[in-house]
Amino acid sequence: MSASLQKSVLPRVTERRRHQRVRVNLLGRFMLENKQEYPCQVINMSPGGVALIAPIRGEIGERVIAYIDHIGRIEGKIVRKIEGGFALTVDATSRKRDKLASQLTWLANRHILDLPEDRRHERQQPKAPITKLILEDGTEHICQVLDLSLSGAAVKTKVRPKIGKPVKVGKIRARVVRHLEDGLAIEFAAVQDRNMLDENLR
CATH class of the missing domain: 2.40.10.220 (predicted glycosyltransferase like domains)
Incomplete structure (x- = not known):
């Protein structure tokens, strides 16, 4: 800018x-x-x-x-x-x-x-795609991260929290922005550090 x-x-x-x-x-x-x-x-x-x-x-x-x-x-x-x-x-x-x-x-x-909010950072494949999706009520669900960027991710999961609801993927705070056919598109609460991204997903 x-x-x-x-x-x-x-x-x-x-x-x-x-x-x-x-x-x-x-x-x-x-x-x-x-x-x-x-x-x-x-x-x-x-x-x-x-x-x-x-x-x-x-x-x-x-x-x-x-x-x-x-x-x-x-x-x-x-x-x-x-x-x-x-x-x-x-x-x-x-x-x-x-x-x-x-x-x-x-x-x-x-x-x-x-x-474009959800495409302002390049998408990549996570090194360890299996992690936990933690909902607002604290319940944890095993999920698979399909792809991610510094600002968001696509997650394969059977749970369907409402759009706008806060969640955590691993240690990263986020919110649901779209429902996908087999999961969710989420936006991270803050742009992530590239060097810490994979570690914070675990």
Whole structure:
């Protein structure tokens, strides 16, 4: 993605916020300092901050760890409460912030640029295709990974969770995006590290 395109989506501003927020609709989970985990929905985000809707709001200054679809893990502190949720700052290195800016640019422009979500990374065959599909209720099912990329996989299985439902394939968090004739197409919650992909599937 060109630097000019990134600037058009995420211009730097000299106001209260250092980065302009991008309106998004991303699902995820977060953990407060009490180690309890809750679902959430991110409604806007910048490389420096996030606003999300959640069933519990936490306290100002409380540390939060969140796992957001398409973004991955972020950490920060609650800076204010909003209706139905809260906003937090993102604690990250300059390199991590640059990566977040690129991810947000892609999310903001994917419809304009007509980027195919499920084919943005090259497909490959897994080294060890047999693994576990873990459903939202914790039940485990042996499955076969037919092919995969850094962002998703096709899985042969008899179970049919509804489209949009969260699942895990091995250690990787994902969600169901399509039903196939003999299985599921799933999208990973975050783009995977190529060097860790096969290990995380086991």
